[in-house]
Amino acid sequence: MALHPDWEVVIGLEIHTQLSTETKIFCGCLSKAPAGMTVAELGPNANTCPVCTAQPGALPVLNRKVVEYAMRAGYALNCEIRRHNVFSRKNYFYPDLPKGYQISQFDLPICEKGFIDIEFKKDGKESAKRIGVTRIHMEEDAGKNLHMDEFSLVNLNRACIPLIEIVSEPDMRSSEEAGAYMRTVYGIVTALGICDGNMQEGNFRCDANVSVMKKGSTKFGTRAEIKNVNSFRFVEKAIEYEIDRQIALIESGGKIVQETRLWDSAKNQTFSMRSKEEAHDYRYFPEPDLIPVNIDEAWAARVKASLPELPTQKKARYVSEFGLSNYDAGVLTSSPALTVFFEETLRLLGSDAKRLAKTVSNNLAGEISRLMNEDQIELSASRLLPEHVADAVRLVASSGISSTGAKTALGVAWKSGGKISAIVENEGLAQVSDTGALEKAVDEIIAANPGQTAEYRAGKEKLLGFFVGQTMKATGGKANPAMLQEIVKKKLSG
Amino acid sequence: MLNEKYFTISEIHDAYDRKEFTPTELTLDTLKAVKASQHNAYLSTLEDRAMAAAKSAEKIIAEHGKVPREKFPLLGIPLAIKDNLVIDGVRTTCASKMLENYVSPYTGTAVERLEKAGAVFIGKANMDEFAMGGSNENSAFGLVDHPTHPGYVPGGSSGGSATAVRARLCVAALGSDTGGSVRQPASYCGVVGLKPSYGLVSRYGLVAFASSLDQIGPLTNSVADAAILLGAMGGHDPKDSTSSPYALPDFTAELRKPMDWKGLRVGIPKEYFVDGFDPAVLSEVRAAIAWVEKQGAKLVDISLPNTPYAVSVYYIVAVSEASSNLARFDGVRFGVRPPDAMQVEDIADFFKRVRSNFGPEVKRRIILGTFALSSGYYDAYYRKACQVRRMIKDDFDRVFRECDVILGPVSPSTAFKHGEKNADPLKMYLNDILTIPCNLAGLPGMSVPCGTDNLGLPIGLQVIAPMFRDDLVLKVGHAFEKGYPTADRDQVKGKEV
Numbered sequence: 001m002a003l004h005p006d007w008e009v010v011i012g013l014e015i016h017t018q019l020s021t022e023t024k025i026f027c028g029c030l031s032k033a034p035a036g037m038t039v040a041e042l043g044p045n046a047n048t049c050p051v052c053t054a055q056p057g058a059l060p061v062l063n064r065k066v067v068e069y070a071m072r073a074g075y076a077l078n079c080e081i082r083r084h085n086v087f088s089r090k091n092y093f094y095p096d097l098p099k100g101y102q103i104s105q106f107d108l109p110i111c112e113k114g115f116i117d118i119e120f121k122k123d124g125k126e127s128a129k130r131i132g133v134t135r136i137h138m139e140e141d142a143g144k145n146l147h148m149d150e151f152s153l154v155n156l157n158r159a160c161i162p163l164i165e166i167v168s169e170p171d172m173r174s175s176e177e178a179g180a181y182m183r184t185v186y187g188i189v190t191a192l193g194i195c196d197g198n199m200q201e202g203n204f205r206c207d208a209n210v211s212v213m214k215k216g217s218t219k220f221g222t223r224a225e226i227k228n229v230n231s232f233r234f235v236e237k238a239i240e241y242e243i244d245r246q247i248a249l250i251e252s253g254g255k256i257v258q259e260t261r262l263w264d265s266a267k268n269q270t271f272s273m274r275s276k277e278e279a280h281d282y283r284y285f286p287e288p289d290l291i292p293v294n295i296d297e298a299w300a301a302r303v304k305a306s307l308p309e310l311p312t313q314k315k316a317r318y319v320s321e322f323g324l325s326n327y328d329a330g331v332l333t334s335s336p337a338l339t340v341f342f343e344e345t346l347r348l349l350g351s352d353a354k355r356l357a358k359t360v361s362n363n364l365a366g367e368i369s370r371l372m373n374e375d376q377i378e379l380s381a382s383r384l385l386p387e388h389v390a391d392a393v394r395l396v397a398s399s400g401i402s403s404t405g406a407k408t409a410l411g412v413a414w415k416s417g418g419k420i421s422a423i424v425e426n427e428g429l430a431q432v433s434d435t436g437a438l439e440k441a442v443d444e445i446i447a448a449n450p451g452q453t454a455e456y457r458a459g460k461e462k463l464l465g466f467f468v469g470q471t472m473k474a475t476g477g478k479a480n481p482a483m484l485q486e487i488v489k490k491k492l493s494g
Numbered sequence: 495m496l497n498e499k500y501f502t503i504s505e506i507h508d509a510y511d512r513k514e515f516t517p518t519e520l521t522l523d524t525l526k527a528v529k530a531s532q533h534n535a536y537l538s539t540l541e542d543r544a545m546a547a548a549k550s551a552e553k554i555i556a557e558h559g560k561v562p563r564e565k566f567p568l569l570g571i572p573l574a575i576k577d578n579l580v581i582d583g584v585r586t587t588c589a590s591k592m593l594e595n596y597v598s599p600y601t602g603t604a605v606e607r608l609e610k611a612g613a614v615f616i617g618k619a620n621m622d623e624f625a626m627g628g629s630n631e632n633s634a635f636g637l638v639d640h641p642t643h644p645g646y647v648p649g650g651s652s653g654g655s656a657t658a659v660r661a662r663l664c665v666a667a668l669g670s671d672t673g674g675s676v677r678q679p680a681s682y683c684g685v686v687g688l689k690p691s692y693g694l695v696s697r698y699g700l701v702a703f704a705s706s707l708d709q710i711g712p713l714t715n716s717v718a719d720a721a722i723l724l725g726a727m728g729g730h731d732p733k734d735s736t737s738s739p740y741a742l743p744d745f746t747a748e749l750r751k752p753m754d755w756k757g758l759r760v761g762i763p764k765e766y767f768v769d770g771f772d773p774a775v776l777s778e779v780r781a782a783i784a785w786v787e788k789q790g791a792k793l794v795d796i797s798l799p800n801t802p803y804a805v806s807v808y809y810i811v812a813v814s815e816a817s818s819n820l821a822r823f824d825g826v827r828f829g830v831r832p833p834d835a836m837q838v839e840d841i842a843d844f845f846k847r848v849r850s851n852f853g854p855e856v857k858r859r860i861i862l863g864t865f866a867l868s869s870g871y872y873d874a875y876y877r878k879a880c881q882v883r884r885m886i887k888d889d890f891d892r893v894f895r896e897c898d899v900i901l902g903p904v905s906p907s908t909a910f911k912h913g914e915k916n917a918d919p920l921k922m923y924l925n926d927i928l929t930i931p932c933n934l935a936g937l938p939g940m941s942v943p944c945g946t947d948n949l950g951l952p953i954g955l956q957v958i959a960p961m962f963r964d965d966l967v968l969k970v971g972h973a974f975e976k977g978y979p980t981a982d983r984d985q986v987k988g989k990e991v
Contacts, residue, residue, distance in 0.1 A: 056702075
């Protein structure tokens, strides 16, 4: 993106989050593939019934879990929860919409007036900001169109899958802020366990509203909406492209038209899908097939009390309780899988947990994150278990292995599993802590380096490192460093 | 023909008990009568399904030695099902070209419950397309002729159901009532027609016209039969969120208790007796009310001041919901595609061609409803109509503090001739003025025959009660039917339950 010092950018996001309830929002069909199967393995239209295929005469019945999940999101995003909820019909024609309308919420959404705090980089510096959450509403997903050369096919497996749409205030001023907001919301909904977070499948996707105005102006420019972006990186890139496009257009004397655009990730650009003139009049009206949902005090309290610790709270606690760095705590709380792994490792460490948490964190945020990136796989797809990390960290603490040895051992466990003790033995990673053996090794180094020995004894104490290093090298890096230091000191001065 | 021998369910069950004839024989005779009939009351017949049900009824009677009425209140009883109620594997057309070839993959709740109660489905009854109309002239598959007066309409939209009952082409029928579509044809054909309280009968499996108004209701030869059907198909259904959670009373047991006319306060709304209504209707209904008073009931003059707005409110709310409910007939999943569908310019062109398959009345209502919900018009039409709907309901709540039931006419006129009103939709709409208020307020209402005009065309008395007092509607209707002398109704008069 080019720099635009004279311009201000205004961004608002609408995030569609697919809820991971067992069944669909208005019928008894499964809302995900059954255990052991992928969604793709379900045949087209295999996961449907009279309700989600909109058979004439079929009626929707609300899945209570959806309301509960929406409430969880609302509480986590600091929203007010509406006690009297009404669903509305959003009417439009499209082949993937079997009823000819989508059941959604319109003027009375379940959650309103929330906010979240985000952290992001601004001019290379850590910054923080509060982003308003306008509303969250519940709705059903549509089916999927598959376009062939001569015709199109419709798959309704996805029809009636529950979604919540999280709408932000137009509070973001850069693509970094938008990316940070989307990542933070992602962290929250996955930590809440209400969304499986699978972005490739489109289970967490967003529409970005972008406009630009001259710096100092208070009147927002005309906005373009970029639809259905399902990756953090693409959102940032699409917004950057859009900012450049809009500013270039205005500066060359053109005018922004209100329109819906799509992101083409192959060409790295947005393109127009439809203009406002072609926009639908959705003719919303209250859904007469569903009765209003009333949320009583007891239900609301129960849901509120059941909220888990959220990523930002966890992050703060990791810093204060375990003394982790802000960065490491951020990495550990960036995905529920990593968080669960970390906490399970601490649980296995029992009373040592607090003392060893930092070492655990170093390994997870360091070597193990590196392995994840290198292999491009999730933690759960590796052979590594919390037991491995707990055992390795304990061995380091008891001087059984060095921290380099621990890295090597965890790398082996990552690929092929097994017990840490066995790996240490097989790979010969055990640290030498035998005083006799270490003394013998030091003696040999001193004997082989008479010149340096004399210099040290004459006062050049800097040479201590040279002797420690040489001995370490001679032992293949396995010498217990603390003991080695002691012995070298003793021998040289003796 | 056996189908001409007995009228009511209990008479037929008694005949089964006496081994006078079997369900198979009655079913065969009924099917034969349907074939011979010229009324066009049925759009399709279900011979195989009917014969299988009759055979199984016969087996049950043989096992028990007689009809086990408690468990199978409709055992071996031939029924007509309006063609907007779905049955698994059966064509459901809603009398529309749009659904000419639609076969439903599931069975609706009310129909399923009746089948479990032992009913024999003879076929799917003709109707106005998507239940839109009051004369059955809007069927894409031809109009229905009046059961006793050829050349006259049977009313609508459940015109096929009413005709089938009166012409002895079934013992009872299911219809649906959105603005009077059960009560008005019942009144025109001289049979009993009940619109239950909204939520009493599950709408699951009823192809929606206007979801907040639609109710499935029985059309029968007697009030006792209506009670049996309502008892068998009503009650909570988890598949319909708007279905009432309350347990059903035993309607038939209620009818067996003696009627206490002296304790009954009967409201007579002045807005239901106005100039311009057919004088024969007014005088026959007044005579019926006078008889009720003679039995000891206390008449109370009441006013439902918002009645004049009911038609306007209805034709906004109902068409708005319809415009959305009928959106699914777009040619993608449902609806007949034109032969040149593959030559369309784009998807909008495709929709346009498919949706021209609707009949003129359906098109008119979809366009009206789309307009009423459009941005810029919503507040003036849809929202305003919902507010007035509330006022109409409040009218009823208020008068039901002074009276227990309301009596009045069902329709301002008797049946009219084919073609007489369909050139003027507004005139046709105004004909619903006395039935619409019940739907808008969710109340139970029933048409019970109370006389005829000078041509012999039937006239119905409407009984309306507070929400979920369907038992009271049935009780008053039953006592009236039993005691009131009408020339037209010798067969039912004086019959015990």
